[in-house]
Amino acid sequence: MMNLTEFRFPTVFEKIGQRLPSPIAGAPLMLMLELARQRSWLIAPENLYGRTFQIQVEDLGLRLCFRCDQGRFKAIPFQTTDVSLSACAMDFLKLATALEDADTLFFRRRLKIEGDTELGIAVKYWIDASERPAWLNRLAEKLTASAT
Numbered sequence: 001m002m003n004l005t006e007f008r009f010p011t012v013f014e015k016i017g018q019r020l021p022s023p024i025a026g027a028p029l030m031l032m033l034e035l036a037r038q039r040s041w042l043i044a045p046e047n048l049y050g051r052t053f054q055i056q057v058e059d060l061g062l063r064l065c066f067r068c069d070q071g072r073f074k075a076i077p078f079q080t081t082d083v084s085l086s087a088c089a090m091d092f093l094k095l096a097t098a099l100e101d102a103d104t105l106f107f108r109r110r111l112k113i114e115g116d117t118e119l120g121i122a123v124k125y126w127i128d129a130s131e132r133p134a135w136l137n138r139l140a141e142k143l144t145a146s147a148t
Contacts, residue, residue, distance in 0.1 A: 007090045009059040017061025026064035026075055029055055033066070033073040041133050044071045047122055052076060056086035083115040083123060097140035101128050 017025055036042035048068040056063045065076050087095070091110045094100040102124035105111035113120040132140075 008088050011059075014059055014061035017057075020061075022063070022078060023075070025062050026066075029057070029062060029064040030066065030073065030075050037071070037073060039133065041136075042130055044068045044073075045122070045126055048119075048126070051083070051116075051119060052079070052081040053123070054081040054084040054086075055092075056084065057089050057092060058086055059088040059090075081115060083113065083119045085120075085123070086112045086114075093143075095127060096132075097136055097143065098128075098132055099140050099143065103128075 033042065037044070049070055050068065052065065052067050054063065054065045063078070065078050065081055066073050067076050087105065087110055091100070091105055095102060095105060095111070102111060106113060106124070113124070
């Protein structure tokens with residue numbers, strides 16, 4: 001049985017991800033954000049406009065800095081951002097599929113939020129309140145079924 005709570009990719013993935021040039025390392029995350037926006041799965045509220053974010057997938061060594069520009073997500077060079085979210089890949093997947101909410105992951109110290117606290121809370125509520133597409137809900141069901 002697969003334990004979703006403790007799953008982490010082997011450290012070799014982190015080492016590879018850290019050595020990739022930043023545009024390549026951040027590309028999968030940027031593509032997912034842009035796809036979610038284009039399909040109206042992830043619509044940024046206006047209080048995120050003009051703000052900068054960093055997402056770090058710890059066990060894959062991937063990091064992405066981006067700005068929310070009038071609801072669109074635009075990659076930016078690495079810099080100090082308004083808020084940073086970091087977790088392992090499986091925890092981000094659980095967050096995206098609503099298998100776990102942001103508060104649960106945060107209080108279990110599996111989701112780290114640094115920077116502007118008020119913005120971090122707004123991002124947590126936005127992610128938790130976002131409606132997931134049907135295919136993502138089916139994925140969550142399959143993951144849950146395979147873990148039991």
